[in-house]
Amino acid sequence: MARIDLVDLAHSYSGNDAAPESFALKPVTMTWRQGGAYALLGPSGCGKTTLLNLISGIVAPSRGKILFDGKDITALSTQKRNIAQVFQFPVIYDTMTVGENLAFPLKNRRVPKAEIDKRVAEIARLLDLAPYLNRKATRLTADAKQKISLGRGLVRSDVAAILFDEPLTVIDPELKWQLRSKLKALHRELDLTMIYVTHDQTEALTFADTVVVMHDGRVVQSGTPAELFEKPAHTFVGYFIGSPGMNIVPAVVKGREAQIDGHVIALQRSYDAMPAGSKIEIGVRPEFVDVVAPAPGLLSARIERIDDLGRIRFARVRVGDARFAAKVPPGFTSSDGQAALKFDPSHVHVYADSRLVEGAA
Amino acid sequence: MEKTINQKAWFLVLPVFLLVAFSAVLPLMTVVNYSMQDTFGNNQFFWNGVGWFKELLDPSTDLGSRFFASLWRNLFFSAAILAIEVPLGIVIALSMPRQGWQVAACLVILALPLLIPWNVVGTIWQIFGRPDIGLLGYALNSLGINYNYVSNDFDAWATVIVMDVWHWTSLVALLCYAGLKSIPEAYYQAAQIDGASRWAVFAAIQLPKMNRVLLIAVLLRFMDSFMIYTEPFVVTGGGPGNSTTFISIELVKIALGQFDLGKAAAMSLVYNLIILIVCWVFYTVMTNAGVERPMKEKKP
Numbered sequence: 001m002a003r004i005d006l007v008d009l010a011h012s013y014s015g016n017d018a019a020p021e022s023f024a025l026k027p028v029t030m031t032w033r034q035g036g037a038y039a040l041l042g043p044s045g046c047g048k049t050t051l052l053n054l055i056s057g058i059v060a061p062s063r064g065k066i067l068f069d070g071k072d073i074t075a076l077s078t079q080k081r082n083i084a085q086v087f088q089f090p091v092i093y094d095t096m097t098v099g100e101n102l103a104f105p106l107k108n109r110r111v112p113k114a115e116i117d118k119r120v121a122e123i124a125r126l127l128d129l130a131p132y133l134n135r136k137a138t139r140l141t142a143d144a145k146q147k148i149s150l151g152r153g154l155v156r157s158d159v160a161a162i163l164f165d166e167p168l169t170v171i172d173p174e175l176k177w178q179l180r181s182k183l184k185a186l187h188r189e190l191d192l193t194m195i196y197v198t199h200d201q202t203e204a205l206t207f208a209d210t211v212v213v214m215h216d217g218r219v220v221q222s223g224t225p226a227e228l229f230e231k232p233a234h235t236f237v238g239y240f241i242g243s244p245g246m247n248i249v250p251a252v253v254k255g256r257e258a259q260i261d262g263h264v265i266a267l268q269r270s271y272d273a274m275p276a277g278s279k280i281e282i283g284v285r286p287e288f289v290d291v292v293a294p295a296p297g298l299l300s301a302r303i304e305r306i307d308d309l310g311r312i313r314f315a316r317v318r319v320g321d322a323r324f325a326a327k328v329p330p331g332f333t334s335s336d337g338q339a340a341l342k343f344d345p346s347h348v349h350v351y352a353d354s355r356l357v358e359g360a361a
Numbered sequence: 362m363e364k365t366i367n368q369k370a371w372f373l374v375l376p377v378f379l380l381v382a383f384s385a386v387l388p389l390m391t392v393v394n395y396s397m398q399d400t401f402g403n404n405q406f407f408w409n410g411v412g413w414f415k416e417l418l419d420p421s422t423d424l425g426s427r428f429f430a431s432l433w434r435n436l437f438f439s440a441a442i443l444a445i446e447v448p449l450g451i452v453i454a455l456s457m458p459r460q461g462w463q464v465a466a467c468l469v470i471l472a473l474p475l476l477i478p479w480n481v482v483g484t485i486w487q488i489f490g491r492p493d494i495g496l497l498g499y500a501l502n503s504l505g506i507n508y509n510y511v512s513n514d515f516d517a518w519a520t521v522i523v524m525d526v527w528h529w530t531s532l533v534a535l536l537c538y539a540g541l542k543s544i545p546e547a548y549y550q551a552a553q554i555d556g557a558s559r560w561a562v563f564a565a566i567q568l569p570k571m572n573r574v575l576l577i578a579v580l581l582r583f584m585d586s587f588m589i590y591t592e593p594f595v596v597t598g599g600g601p602g603n604s605t606t607f608i609s610i611e612l613v614k615i616a617l618g619q620f621d622l623g624k625a626a627a628m629s630l631v632y633n634l635i636i637l638i639v640c641w642v643f644y645t646v647m648t649n650a651g652v653e654r655p656m657k658e659k660k661p
Contacts (some may be wrong), residue, residue, distance in 0.1 A: 079554075084550070089545065091547050093566065104565065108555055152551075
């Protein structure tokens with residue numbers, strides 16, 4: 001049970017003297033609340049596994065500190081930290097039964113036998129592993145093996161946080177969903193901090209109450225799934241989360257207006273003091289752009305194709321040199337491919353050098 | 362449609378057929394033939410039925426006693442070198458570096474003894490152990506240890522065993538190293554998180570993962586040591602007395618020394634059969650050890 005604070009934490013695999021830009025994890029300061037369900041989301045190589053391994057102590061940081069409940073544990077070994085970790089590929093001890101696997105961490109810590117049996121039975125019940133306790137663990141399926149890995153973390157009563165490193169990679173799709181629900185249920189039941197690394201946005205958004213999006217060794221945004229969707233703090237978040245991703249196009253922004261390709265789009269807030277010399281873009285999710293029949297005053301576009309996702313249709317359109325994805329309202333048809341775009345002003349965001357600019361009301 | 366019948370394909374397998382016939386089947390059948398007959402030279406043979414086999418398996422006869430004596434020596438030798446080489450090979454593999462230039466250096470050094478021909482190994486140790494001019498023999502005797510492999514049974518055995526350990530432990534170590542290298546890093550990390558001690562890591566992860574390569578190592582070393590001939594022949598010549606006379610040495614003595622082709626043939630057939638049986642047992646154990654049966658039942 002602990003709050004985890006990262007203070008200026010950074011890591012480079014080629015040593016502390018490496019160029020700051022080459023760091024696998026650039027300096028990050030953040031707090032993980034006790035009992036929170038977090039997801040670390042980002043593409044491969046963005047530093048999310050590095051961050052996880054720093055917290056568990058498998059990797060020692062080049063810089064910065066890690067605090068558990070305010071106590072500096074940066075120098076402590078993995079064994080001494082109260083952390084459990086579930087890896088991408090199930091790790092089980094081949095020669096042992098399921099029960100022995102679960103008892104292993106307690107045995108290593110010289111917990112009395114009676115106490116071990118009690119904990120193992122309890123965790124096996126929680127994870128639905130009770131019928132298999134006396135079986136050889138090698139003979140089980142991948143999802144059962146992952147449950148055992150998780151169980152080895154849960155049996156320890158002192159565990160402060162459980163870290164998951166893409167734990168569903170080797171699980172069948174139908175079981176993935178089951179196992180994820182199981183994790184959520186466990187989280188509710190056990191009041192544990194869980195940190196879940198994944199590159200799959202669905203996994204992250206369904207599992208976590210706070211999603212931390214990483215890109216190129218940096219934390220670019222941390223927020224609830226709704227915040228990430230409605231107000232991406234960085235163009236990368238807009239593009240990475242959502243399917244299709246956010247429309248991000250260069251624009252000229254002045255006051256309450258943005259100009260794309262000579263056309264004016266209304267903005268809800270006022271942007272008077274845009275930073276000079278930076279790249280200005282506007283971002284709007286396809287869900288908040290409607291394709292309508294051409295009309296004066298609207299941005300005209302040419303439809304390239306329409307993707308039918310079943311529940312909703314998205315049109316891929318061209319405006320000058322820029323490409324947009326936009327929602328196709330039910331009943332809309334266009335014979336000649338000519339259309340116009342109608343924006344929802346409250347969901348049009350302005351970015352300067354990829355970062356969100358908050359306008360004035 | 363009628364298929365054309367063409368038997369010409371048989372000609373394509375003929376070369377292999379002939380090769381195997383002349384290299385394996387015919388010699389083996391010749392041995393079987395000899396084992397049923399007795400000869401007094403001059404290419405005169407007399408039918409003897411299973412007489413030689415009866416004599417061979419009866420320890421009260423001269424042939425039987427020699428066979429069993431050398432068989433026990435052979436089994437003891439194999440057990441001794443396995444008991445040393447397997448643990449030693451594991452220890453060496455565990456203490457080898459995991460990365461960097463040291464890996465290549467270690468591998469080359471370990472591989473060196475494996476590249477030396479048997480009779481050269483024998484010659485090296487024969488000279489190395491001599492009390493008058495050999496470094497080892499001279500040094501031991503200078504230290505006050507009376508060491509002489511030519512006259513002392515124990516010294517002869519020690520020399521032959523140490524020589525085999527020197528020659529072949531590398532093989533076990535290299536196989537174990539390969540087994541160790543194949544363990545994913547996550548296993549060690551998980552063990553760290555589970556608070557496992559060095560010993561627990563070895564017992565729970567490393568040893569089980571080396572299982573298969575160890576079985577192969579034991580099989581190879583058993584076969585090789587059970588068939589050993591050249592090295593003890595070069596070093597001790599089977600002596601002092603008969604104390605290091607292994608089956609293969611005995612076999613050559615009977616076949617070429619006494620020219621008792623019938624006895625030698627019977628003995629080599631039994632020898633062959635023992636090796637075949639051991640191979641089969643190992644093969645069965647190995648194939649069963651590797652099978653992982655996934656759970657059949659439906660999830661609850």
